[in-house]
Amino acid sequence: MPPQSRLRPALHWLALATGTLLAACSSSVIVESKFPSPLVEALPVKMGILIPEELYNYIYTEEIRDESLWTIALGDANVAMFKPLFAKMFQETHNVDSVPLADRGSLDGVLKPTIEKFEFDIPVNEKNKFVEVWIQYQLTLFEPDGNTVVAWPVSGYGKHELGHSKEDAVQRAAITAMREVGAAIATKFAQQPQVKNWLAEKQHGSTTGVGVATAKSEIVN
Amino acid sequence: MEPYKETDAVIGKGEQLVVLARKQHSNHEAEEGFVDCISEALARGDGRLEVHATKEFEDSMYPWFEPSTAPLSTDDLSRLLERPEVMQQVRKTGVRYVVWLDGSTDRVASGGGITCAAGIGGAGCMGLAWWEDDARYDATVWDINKVESAGTIHADVKGRSVMPAIIIPLPFIARPQAAACRGLTQQLKQFLTSPHGYGSGPEPGIG
Numbered sequence: 001m002p003p004q005s006r007l008r009p010a011l012h013w014l015a016l017a018t019g020t021l022l023a024a025c026s027s028s029v030i031v032e033s034k035f036p037s038p039l040v041e042a043l044p045v046k047m048g049i050l051i052p053e054e055l056y057n058y059i060y061t062e063e064i065r066d067e068s069l070w071t072i073a074l075g076d077a078n079v080a081m082f083k084p085l086f087a088k089m090f091q092e093t094h095n096v097d098s099v100p101l102a103d104r105g106s107l108d109g110v111l112k113p114t115i116e117k118f119e120f121d122i123p124v125n126e127k128n129k130f131v132e133v134w135i136q137y138q139l140t141l142f143e144p145d146g147n148t149v150v151a152w153p154v155s156g157y158g159k160h161e162l163g164h165s166k167e168d169a170v171q172r173a174a175i176t177a178m179r180e181v182g183a184a185i186a187t188k189f190a191q192q193p194q195v196k197n198w199l200a201e202k203q204h205g206s207t208t209g210v211g212v213a214t215a216k217s218e219i220v221n
Numbered sequence: 222m223e224p225y226k227e228t229d230a231v232i233g234k235g236e237q238l239v240v241l242a243r244k245q246h247s248n249h250e251a252e253e254g255f256v257d258c259i260s261e262a263l264a265r266g267d268g269r270l271e272v273h274a275t276k277e278f279e280d281s282m283y284p285w286f287e288p289s290t291a292p293l294s295t296d297d298l299s300r301l302l303e304r305p306e307v308m309q310q311v312r313k314t315g316v317r318y319v320v321w322l323d324g325s326t327d328r329v330a331s332g333g334g335i336t337c338a339a340g341i342g343g344a345g346c347m348g349l350a351w352w353e354d355d356a357r358y359d360a361t362v363w364d365i366n367k368v369e370s371a372g373t374i375h376a377d378v379k380g381r382s383v384m385p386a387i388i389i390p391l392p393f394i395a396r397p398q399a400a401a402c403r404g405l406t407q408q409l410k411q412f413l414t415s416p417h418g419y420g421s422g423p424e425p426g427i428g
Contacts, residue, residue, distance in 0.1 A: 036283040039306050128248075157288075161252060176288070183284030 026069040029167050031077040033175045037084040038186035045202050048096035048110035048144075049086050051079060060118045072170065074118070074135075077178060082113055085182050089189065100146035108202050109149065110142040116153065120170060123162055130159040131169040133177045139185060141195065150194035156180030224408050226372035230318075230364045232270060232413040238263070238318035239273040244288035251322040251358060255398060259322065259360075262406035268414060273316050281314060282307070299368045317366055320409065324358035326398040329379075335386045346386035353381045356401040360409060374408045376401045 056079060060072045086093050099110045117136040123129060135156050141149040158176025160169045189195060232238060240260045242251040256275055264272040279286050285301055292298040302308050335348035356378045362371040380395025 036280040038284050039282060039304075039310055040284075041304075041306060159250075179283070179287055180289055183287040183290050186284045187290060 026071065027167050027170075028071040028073075029170050029174070030073045031171055031174045031178075033077055033080060033178075035077075035081045035084055035179065035182060037088045038182065040088060040186050042091050043089060043190055043199060044091050045108040045199065046092040046094070046106070047086065047090040048099075048101060048107045049082070049093050050096050050099065050110050050112040051082065052112065052114060055079070055082075055113060055115060058115050058118075062120075064122070070120075070170075072118070072120070072174065074115070074174065074178075077175070078113075078115065081178050081182055085186060086111065089186060099142045099144075101144045104144040107144055109144065109198070112140045112142065114138050114140070117155075120173070122166055122170070129162055131162050131166065131173045132157070132159045133170065133173040135174070135177045135181060137181055139189070141198065149198045150192055152189070152192055152195075154181055154184050154188075156182075156184065222404050222408050223375040224372070224412060225374070226412055226415065228364065228367070228369065228371045229416050230367065230371045230413075231416050232318060235271070235315065236317040237271040237273045237315045238320055238413065239278045239314075239316045240275055240320045240322060241278070241286065241291070243321050243323040244291070245293065246323075249325040249327075251324055252326065252398075255326070255358070255402060256322055258399070258402040259320070259406055259409070262402060263409060268410040270410065270413060271315075273314055278314060278316060281310060295363060295368055295370055298363065298365070302365070302368060311365060317364065318371070318413065319363040319365060321361045321363065322358055323361070324356075324376075326354055326356040326401070329353050329355045335384065335390060337386075345388040346390055347388075348386050350384045350386075351381060353379060354395070354397050355379050356397040358401055358405060360405050362409075362412060372412065374405060374412060376405050376408075378404065 056075050058074045058078060060074065061070065063069045094107060096107070096110055099112070101107060101110065114137065115135065116138050117134070119134045121132045123131065136153055137155070138151055138153050140151045143149060156177040157180060158173040158178070160172040160176065162169045190199060240256055240263070242253070242256050244250045260272050260275060263270050284290055285292075285307060292301050302311065331350075331352035333348065333350040335346050335350050337346040338344065356376070358376045360374045360376070362373070363369070364371045378397040378401045380397035380400065382392070382394045384390050384392045384394075
């Protein structure tokens with residue numbers, strides 16, 4: 001048997017062993033879920049929805065000491081959460097690519113969600129049996145001309161009992177945290193002072209501009 | 222088991238109940254497996270009841286029964302039901318009773334140890350390990366029609382498991398969580414089908 005033929009099986013085994021070793025040192029989670037539509041009365045405005053590329057493709061990576069490299073992909077879940085949420089929150093929604101809008105009379109405003117922070121924690125001792133996830137988004141409401149009405153930070157917290165699979169527990173905790181964010185947005189968006197003023201102006205057909213402001217952070221625990 | 226029924230409410234034909242876990246605590250919540258155990262057990266056997274699926278209810282009532290938004294008292298429930306879209310959806314689900322589960326099963330003590338070894342002549346284990354689990358749960362029943370708390374059932378079951386090992390480990394596993402599930406189910410069935418109040422248990426913690 002020529003020397004190269006003898007080497008080939010050994011290389012195959014080496015590749016398999018390396019792959020197994022690498023897989024054992026990393027954990028990956030693709031957060032996937034169907035999110036429900038909220039049971040809320042639609043706000044009487046026509047809203048443009050601007051979902052940035054980084055939200056579609058959001059991947060969080062962290063190397064945990066004594067653990068492994070974690071890769072958590074949230075992109076699809078972000079879109080799956082925001083689309084039904086906004087569709088029910090507003091009388092009409094349209095996807096837009098940018099602000100300011102080319103046709104400023106067509107929509108009342110533009111809403112842009114971005115993800116600001118993602119954190120998670122896996123229990124290391126028997127006393128704590130929950131995996132925890134915290135996610136913070138920023139929801140920015142723009143006038144059609146690009147002026148910012150409000151930049152509202154909104155957070156969600158989720159936990160799930162650690163069972164046989166850490167990855168499964170991280171996924172479920174992330175889904176709970178995202179549902180919490182959706183719940184906070186659906187129930188508290190219209191209560192933000194700047195949003196209240198903006199809604200009142202839209203309903204009265206006023207053209208007065210609203211100053212830029214950053215709303216108080218909403219931490220949902 | 223300590224049941225305490227405050228009202229004469231009973232579950233009628235066509236009326237459903239839903240079992241939900243209290244999730245506002247940071248350090249514990251009723252395990253998903255325990256909620257499933259109670260839901261499934263209530264829907265089968267003698268005196269089976271009509272049970273609405275937990276996840277379906279939470280999804281159809283979203284965002285009003287999430288950890289941060291779920292009503293913590295019957296006053297909160299009353300305010301929530303003032304929203305016409307929420308009231309309409311609750312009626313659509315057919316759910317009349319919400320059973321809130323609070324508590325958890327925790328390991329409260331453990332000790333001993335088992336050593337195993339293997340050699341050319343054979344393998345085996347030697348030693349004794351033990352552990353004690355405590356399953357403590359409250360089940361609070363809310364009547365959505367009357368917007369009031371119907372009462373509470375408290376369950377506290379301890380179980381000690383032992384595993385001696387002489388060559389091979391011999392497990393004697395106590396299952397306090399399973400016992401709590403059986404006990405609570407039995408009590409809930411009686412609770413929701415008995416037309417009169419009973420018991421002198423503790424005041425309900427919620428509602």
